[in-house]
Amino acid sequence: MENFVFQNPTKIIFGKGTESAVGKELKAHTNKVLLHYGGGSIKKTGLYDRICASLKEAGVAWTELPGVQPNPRLSLVRKGIEICRQEQIDFILAVGGGSVIDSAKAIALGVVDDGDVWDFYMKKRTPTKALPVGVVLTIPAAGSEASNSSVVTSEDGWYKRYVDAEVLRPKFSILNPELTLTLTVEQTMIGIADMTAHIIERYFTQVPNVELTDRLIEGTFKTLIRNAHILYKEPHNYAARSEIMWSGTVAHNDWLSTGRIGDWGSHMIEHELSGIYDIPHGAGLAIIIPAWMQYVYKANVAKFAQFGNRIFDVEANFGSPEETALEAIRRLKSFYQSIGLPVSLSTVNIPGDRLAEMAAKCVENGPVGNFLKLYKEDVQKILQLAL
């Protein structure tokens, strides 16, 4: 186990009807917020009205900035920064999924900074302050509701880049699984793929003696598998929606990172995919991860064998741990397929003609991944395996 510092002060308000608490929660921090959301589905579901009623009741004023797209864009972030400055807004309320939250976090960074907010994403500078952000979550997937990270896409060159900073953890996040009952099966499963990716990136570490967190990740993964299968058949099952929603937060709030060094190579590769082709991040991960696994498993066969044995109940073959490891990768792939996810680039009609370009962009700042360091040719081979 590595030495670590852990602190996650985000207040989680979880369960039925909890969005009605949003006004009261905000009032403890501010009198005026930027109400940031996406394409307007929150108006169709009535959530928008309930949020506005709660804000009014608490005496919290707001200015709206809708229009966040999946893979949120830097141009809208810049617009949000401008609005907050003009209207002296000191709190961002994100109502939506990971894209809305990440866009809100980017605005929160930019408002209090004199330079270009994109610098933080291009790792030119490290953020030390941000406006506070609050969340009403509608799509469980990205885990941004309690994470320290934000991912934004710049239209200039279609760079999709992330920033990590403790100041980005939301002050509070309201998680009502009822709000997720109307998500389509496809949206739900793409979100679950993202959750599995977050814990896979943490699981595959070369740090020895990380037993507790290994086991916590394994338990979280088993929960995702069982409840994904339930929701694939019964999307209106509240209990399964609850398990998935809370698992999505736990997968990325860093409880499962303590004492470990995660990999994150698959995320870096996927960002090139969804940066250029604008596919959903979760679907891209379901494609990239099995290919990544096939390419890297020899760097620690025992870890892959443990993954298969403990999560997918693959019988341990001590005579050939490699057999157990390979069966683990097959099982993960068929899990993704069993919930309707793509596991190859061809399935989502991405051709093989820009693999070298994506590989080059991916390693612009040096090799990616920690389980096995990946250089340009490695990334390109992984993308090829994903075809």
Place this chain on the structure above:
Amino acid sequence: MENFVFQNPTKIIFGKGTESAVGKELKAHTNKVLLHYGGGSIKKTGLYDRICASLKEAGVAWTELPGVQPNPRLSLVRKGIEICRQEQIDFILAVGGGSVIDSAKAIALGVVDDGDVWDFYMKKRTPTKALPVGVVLTIPAAGSEASNSSVVTSEDGWYKRYVDAEVLRPKFSILNPELTLTLTVEQTMIGIADMTAHIIERYFTQVPNVELTDRLIEGTFKTLIRNAHILYKEPHNYAARSEIMWSGTVAHNDWLSTGRIGDWGSHMIEHELSGIYDIPHGAGLAIIIPAWMQYVYKANVAKFAQFGNRIFDVEANFGSPEETALEAIRRLKSFYQSIGLPVSLSTVNIPGDRLAEMAAKCVENGPVGNFLKLYKEDVQKILQLAL
């Protein structure tokens, strides 16, 4: 799953050599602390000198209050409150195990309160404020380093009582597993018993659909079992010390409580034991829990069968889940025995002549436990089963 609110802002600083950070951490909060510790073992190990050096370097002054005993006493708490008031101290630094931390929390409650601090423990009033507390942990067991609770014993009638309040979570806790390498095997195993008790109390709930947290608890329990056995043979194994130390925090920091209603009946019964007989809390729990299980398992046989199957690898007998459940209780008992813990009152020379008195005291404020509500006669029967 129940609706829940969760927030645990305690900063954890974990790993080798981390106690040297104590001065710097404190300086962010205060210029003068009450340095609270136990019988002086920290002087023998050199920890005291390292703490003092770090405080001096950071420019943090201190007044000392040593002398915390296991099952910390109200009289010393009152003394601490007086010192803090006289010297206008606004931060308590606890260096020790659960008893020192709980005593520090009690002082922190009392200093800012006009009434009698014992009122909070007797549930006459609910605390809403407290001085901040910081921790350097030396005995992993109670989990108080990130919990919202404090347990204190009043010498007037030997009442051992607890208080829960969010204001009691420490600002920071420094956890260096190296500091635990000198604990005896007996101290270590008593601490581990306390950790198992914290997760057993959470596990046995009648709330349905708590899959994620069930699995997280199961993973934590498996980690405790494996590493207890390692430390029983190799008390100087740093990796196992790390797993145990972090597991002890996770067992009680409420990650594993989200959406559940814990039982806590065994804790209430044990408090009567250690209140009167002054035995270590962990040892008392290893005695009470198996007896409690034997008495209550019929209230939810399936949960006990799952406990045995998933944690102790008891083969599931679907024809007779009761057989699986009973085998689970036997396995827990033999786990405790295998690490040298007592599993009966007679082993620790506690006779059966005061069972009725303890049972009566235990339910003075009404029945205890949530898995099955326990009245006086139930508690007495459980104590009898523990003879």
